[in-house]
Amino acid sequence: MAGFHIVVCGGMVPDPLQSLEPVVGPDGPALKNEAMLPMVLDPWAAHSLYEAAHLAAHAPGSKVWLVSLGPKARLQQLMMSIAQKVSFELVALDGAAGGFSDAYEIARALAEAIEGIPDLDRTRLLLFGGCASAARDAGVTMSMVAERLGLTEQFLGVDMLETDGDRLRIKERVEGGRYRISECDAPPAMLAWATGTLPIPPNNPQLGMQNMRSIMPALARAKSIPLGSGDVAFGAVERPVQRRETRVVKDMPPEDIAREIVAWMREG
Amino acid sequence: MERVLLLAHVESSGEIGKTTREAAQGAAEIARGLGAELVVGLIGARAETQAGTLGVDAAAFLAVSGDEFDEARYASDAAASTALVKASEATVVIAGATSRLSRALPGVAQRVDGRITTHVTGAEVDGGQLSIERWYYRQRMKATLTSPRRPWFVIFAPGIYGPAPASDEAVTCRAIGVPAAGPWRTRVIGEDAGSSEGQTIRPDATLLFVAGAGWTKKQGDGASHVPEAAELIRGFLDRSQASLGSSKSLVDQSSEGGDVIPFMTHLNQVGQTGATPRHPKGLSTCCHGEEPHVVGWRFVTERRAVNLDANCGWARGKADVVYVADAFEVMKRVNELLG
Numbered sequence: 001m002a003g004f005h006i007v008v009c010g011g012m013v014p015d016p017l018q019s020l021e022p023v024v025g026p027d028g029p030a031l032k033n034e035a036m037l038p039m040v041l042d043p044w045a046a047h048s049l050y051e052a053a054h055l056a057a058h059a060p061g062s063k064v065w066l067v068s069l070g071p072k073a074r075l076q077q078l079m080m081s082i083a084q085k086v087s088f089e090l091v092a093l094d095g096a097a098g099g100f101s102d103a104y105e106i107a108r109a110l111a112e113a114i115e116g117i118p119d120l121d122r123t124r125l126l127l128f129g130g131c132a133s134a135a136r137d138a139g140v141t142m143s144m145v146a147e148r149l150g151l152t153e154q155f156l157g158v159d160m161l162e163t164d165g166d167r168l169r170i171k172e173r174v175e176g177g178r179y180r181i182s183e184c185d186a187p188p189a190m191l192a193w194a195t196g197t198l199p200i201p202p203n204n205p206q207l208g209m210q211n212m213r214s215i216m217p218a219l220a221r222a223k224s225i226p227l228g229s230g231d232v233a234f235g236a237v238e239r240p241v242q243r244r245e246t247r248v249v250k251d252m253p254p255e256d257i258a259r260e261i262v263a264w265m266r267e268g
Numbered sequence: 269m270e271r272v273l274l275l276a277h278v279e280s281s282g283e284i285g286k287t288t289r290e291a292a293q294g295a296a297e298i299a300r301g302l303g304a305e306l307v308v309g310l311i312g313a314r315a316e317t318q319a320g321t322l323g324v325d326a327a328a329f330l331a332v333s334g335d336e337f338d339e340a341r342y343a344s345d346a347a348a349s350t351a352l353v354k355a356s357e358a359t360v361v362i363a364g365a366t367s368r369l370s371r372a373l374p375g376v377a378q379r380v381d382g383r384i385t386t387h388v389t390g391a392e393v394d395g396g397q398l399s400i401e402r403w404y405y406r407q408r409m410k411a412t413l414t415s416p417r418r419p420w421f422v423i424f425a426p427g428i429y430g431p432a433p434a435s436d437e438a439v440t441c442r443a444i445g446v447p448a449a450g451p452w453r454t455r456v457i458g459e460d461a462g463s464s465e466g467q468t469i470r471p472d473a474t475l476l477f478v479a480g481a482g483w484t485k486k487q488g489d490g491a492s493h494v495p496e497a498a499e500l501i502r503g504f505l506d507r508s509q510a511s512l513g514s515s516k517s518l519v520d521q522s523s524e525g526g527d528v529i530p531f532m533t534h535l536n537q538v539g540q541t542g543a544t545p546r547h548p549k550g551l552s553t554c555c556h557g558e559e560p561h562v563v564g565w566r567f568v569t570e571r572r573a574v575n576l577d578a579n580c581g582w583a584r585g586k587a588d589v590v591y592v593a594d595a596f597e598v599m600k601r602v603n604e605l606l607g
Contacts, residue, residue, distance in 0.1 A: 013405075014405070016406075016540045016541075016559070016560035017558075017559065017560065019559075020405050020408050020409065021409075022404075022409050022411075029411065031405075043540070043541040044541060099404045099405055100404065100411075103374075103384075104378075104383060107378070134405065134406050134540060134541070135404065135405055136404065137387060137403070137404065137405070137406050138374075138384075138385075138386045138387065139370060139374070139386055139387075140374035140377075140384055140386055141374075143371070143374035143375040143378070144374055144375065144377075144378045146375065147374075147375040147378040147379060148378065152342070152343045152346070152453070153342065153343060153453055153454050154342040154343075154346075154371065154375065155342070155371075156367070156370065156371035157367070157371075159534065159535075169457075171460075172367070172371075173367070173462075173535060174340075174367040174459065175287075175366070175367055175471065176467065176469055176470070176471060177461070177462045177467060177468060177469025177533075177535045177536070178459050178460065178461055178462055178467075179459060179460050179461075179462055180340060180367070180456060180458075180459050181456070181457040181458055181459065181460060182341065182454050182455065182456050182457060183454065183455050183457055184453055184454045184455075185453045185454075186453070194534070195519075195534040195537070195541065199520070230383070231383055231415050231416060231417035232383075232385075232413050232414075232415050233413060233414050233415065233416070234411055234412070234413045235399060235411070235412035235413060235414070236410075236411065236412050237404070237409055237410070237411040237412075238409060238410055238411075239408065239409045239410075240409070240410055240566075243585035244571070244585050244586065244587065244588055245585075245588075246582070246583050246584070246585055246586070246587055246588065246589070246590055247588065247589045247590070248578055248583050248589075248590045248592065249589060249590065249591045249592065249593075250578060250592045251592075252591065252593065254593055254594065254597035254598045254600075254601050255601050257574070257591045257593050257598050257601075258598055258599075258601035258602040258604075258605055259605065260591075261551065261572065261574075261591075261598070261602055262602055262605045262606060264549070264570075264572065265474075265475060265508065265549065265551075268548070
């Protein structure tokens with residue numbers, strides 16, 4: 001077996017603990033103080049990166065690339081931590097990382113970047129990414145990238161991939177908390193991951209140093225990508241005001257709480 | 269002049285699913301608002317036999333049929349959908365967010381050089397223009413938007429419209445061929461439950477019951493009681509038929525080697541990197557109610573929480589009622605009352 005050529009697409013999103021507020025910018029909606037918000041690798045894309053590294057480690061001859069689009073300076077900050085997790089080669093694209101940009105344009109930029117990777121064997125390609133971003137949360141970009149690359153075997157919401165030689169056995173999330181199990185004869189294929197099964201790898205500073213040797217030149221080469229809202233015309237973008245008047249119940253015996261909860265469950 | 273296509277598939281049971289019936293209702297209302305013709309496009313083994321059961325008044329019914337289109341496989345679903353979109357000459361394509369079409373339609377939009385908007389939670393037609401509502405940043409902000417690009421694929425989240433009424437009307441269905449169908453490189457083997465201990469996720473349940481990591485922490489006696497927690501939660505789910513949700517920290521324990529509740533998986537996770545289920549009521553237990561988790565409760569209407577911390581996130585305007593109490597004690601008695 002020749003190993004897999006695994007290309008992971010992963011952008012950056014605001015740290016989930018941050019408060020987010022929309023503003024109207026010159027190019028459409030944006031986040032207030034977006035340039036100041038701490039950013040993380042998009043969580044589901046991060047899971048796909050860990051799965052890619054795990055697969056590569058168990059399939060000799062495999063290699064992992066991470067294709068990431070974001071403001072170059074922010075990408076550099078982000079890579080300082082991601083580089084310590086797993087081994088990969090970065091393909092950087094310099095552009096806005098916001099959730100209001102057009103998935104169609106992003107897919108085009110990502111696909112063109114992948115087509116430009118030297119030594120990428122498209123017959124061995126496994127295209128990985130998250131099943132949706134924590135920004136746009138649309139679940140469409142990976143499929144569009146795959147279509148542009150001519151990949152007709154696509155899987156969405158993947159939690160498990162097993163390989164037997166070239167053969168891929170895949171579990172995808174479907175309705176009602178169930179999995180669909182499929183078998184694909186061989187790469188190329190696109191897998192948009194959900195959580196997967198692996199823990200977040202611990203930081204490895206040595207690995208980080210090693211990765212950064214190729215990451216810095218990749219950042220220097222990052223092509224500038226102009227992005228906007230595309231064909232979408234936004235109306236209002238607002239944060240919901242949904243603060244509830246919470247009744248905090250203290251010193252009520254468990255029996256009485258239970259009675260109240262059961263009565264509430266049976267209402268309506 | 270707009271032309272609206274309702275794109276749908278037959279479930280493996282041979283019937284039309286609830287999410288599709290809801291989208292059918294939405295498509296009918298949007299077509300009416302736009303003064304547009306509605307066309308129905310169905311995919312399935314014998315799709316033509318199900319077209320009449322949709323209960324919508326359509327100008328035409330199209331079907332891609334055949335055993336190979338019974339399987340939920342991207343390549344065949346995308347090929348069939350593309351054929352239906354082209355045959356219908358639709359300018360607006362509406363579908364329900366089933367796992368099959370959520371996976372297939374972004375690629376189809378790419379193939380026909382259209383645009384797609386997913387997770388749509390509302391639609392309005394004003395002055396002949398369709399605008400839709402969806403959420404960004406995982407339910408943190410809501411936007412209304414429109415697109416002049418055609419065809420525009422609009423994928424509705426479940427629960428936005430009431431389902432179109434079932435019908436037994438006989439309709440004439442035009443068979444649509446799929447060019448260059450197969451051979452398919454992917455084979456669907458089957459389905460399995462996310463948990464070895466049976467179904468715990470029930471999308472149609474009235475109540476969402478969420479367990480947080482507190483269930484596995486040391487309790488007042490200085491020891492953790494994970495088996496007892498599992499028994500209490502399982503007992504509650506069996507009695508109430510509630511759907512089980514989880515905080516991220518609890519499901520992460522399984523991959524981090526900690527004590528786990530055996531029937532809890534990442535599929536149960538609610539929040540930023542989990543699900544955003546729709547239930548009329550939600551009960552949170554042993555969960556702090558931090559923002560990344562609570563964004564997953566956006567579509568849970570009535571919310572109550574049981575937590576030992578009176579200052580937890582739930583108490584800060586995120587729940588209607590917070591009971592400051594030991595969830596072990598409370599749920600034990602809830603189970604007794606439920607019998």
